[in-house]
Amino acid sequence: MRIATWNVNSLKARLPRVEAWLSDLQPDVVCLQETKLADSAFPALTFAALGYESVHHGEGRWNGVAILSRVGLDDPMNGFGPDDDDPEARLVWATCGGIRIASAYVPNGRSLDDDHYRYKLAWLAKLQALLETDHDPVGPLVIAGDYNIAPTDLDVWNPARFEGATHVSAPERDALAAMQAWGLTDSFRVLQPEAGLYSWWDYRGGSFHKKEGMRIDLLMATRPVVDRLTFATIDRNARKGQQPSDHAPVLIDLAD
DNA sequence: ATGGTGGCCCGGCCA
Numbered sequence: 571m572r573i574a575t576w577n578v579n580s581l582k583a584r585l586p587r588v589e590a591w592l593s594d595l596q597p598d599v600v601c602l603q604e605t606k607l608a609d610s611a612f613p614a615l616t617f618a619a620l621g622y623e624s625v626h627h628g629e630g631r632w633n634g635v636a637i638l639s640r641v642g643l644d645d646p647m648n649g650f651g652p653d654d655d656d657p658e659a660r661l662v663w664a665t666c667g668g669i670r671i672a673s674a675y676v677p678n679g680r681s682l683d684d685d686h687y688r689y690k691l692a693w694l695a696k697l698q699a700l701l702e703t704d705h706d707p708v709g710p711l712v713i714a715g716d717y718n719i720a721p722t723d724l725d726v727w728n729p730a731r732f733e734g735a736t737h738v739s740a741p742e743r744d745a746l747a748a749m750q751a752w753g754l755t756d757s758f759r760v761l762q763p764e765a766g767l768y769s770w771w772d773y774r775g776g777s778f779h780k781k782e783g784m785r786i787d788l789l790m791a792t793r794p795v796v797d798r799l800t801f802a803t804i805d806r807n808a809r810k811g812q813q814p815s816d817h818a819p820v821l822i823d824l825a826d
Numbered sequence: 827a828t829g830g831t832g833g834c835c836c837g838g839c840c841a
Binding site for chain 2: 579580582583606617620632680718772774776813815816
């Protein structure tokens with residue numbers, strides 16, 4: 571079973587590349603972020619024709635998350651649940667192939683003194699609370715998405731340049747550490763421990779070609795999933811060529 | 827160099 575996460579930075583702009591990528595990589599489950607679509611504009615029929623069921627939680631101009639699955643898609647849920655009042659479409663859930671899956675687009679904090687940074691930390695705290703009340707680390711669970719957090723300095727091209735910046739601050743990394751203490755593992759790192767492996771590169775200044783990126787797209791998985799890991803990679807090819815997203819897809823393979 | 831590129835949709839916001 572192949573599970574992928576990809577911040578596509580507008581599914582409308584990226585649909586031809588996403589279709590070709592599905593055909594090439596043959597993922598079973600795909601978590602998409604930043605679709606930037608209303609639910610009414612989500613191309614569910616296009617994905618159905620390729621063999622994928624889907625669920626989308628969108629708001630239109632910004633954000634928007636989806637899950638595609640060709641191994642079943644049950645019990646979809648938007649956001650943090652029925653009592654959720656979060657105004658932004660950043661989280662969607664479904665059960666696919668026996669695994670509870672979330673596609674998450676964690677807010678970008680912008681800077682440490684910004685309201686968006688406080689919103690990011692509050693959003694992560696809500697996710698942690700939901701884990702503790704509604705989930706069990708003994709069960710198969712993957713929370714995949716754009717975390718907008720580089721877990722360690724190995725995940726940043728130049729840590730010195732990010733001192734005092736968002737994506738690397740202690741409170742953000744502490745939030746990720748809390749998820750890990752609860753029972754989620756950064757699955758990619760189980761099989762790919764080396765430095766210099768990034769999933770996002772700024773469009774500006776030729777960052778991709780200069781290898782100036784960050785690894786901020788993660789598949790956080792519970793033990794029953796980690797025990798099945800056979801392969802993990804970042805598909806850098808998807809960041810090349812015409813009209814790429816600024817993020818590359820990250821994928822893991824699980825033994826049956 | 828406080829820029830730059832690319833998405834939204836058409837002036838400015840967001841990443």
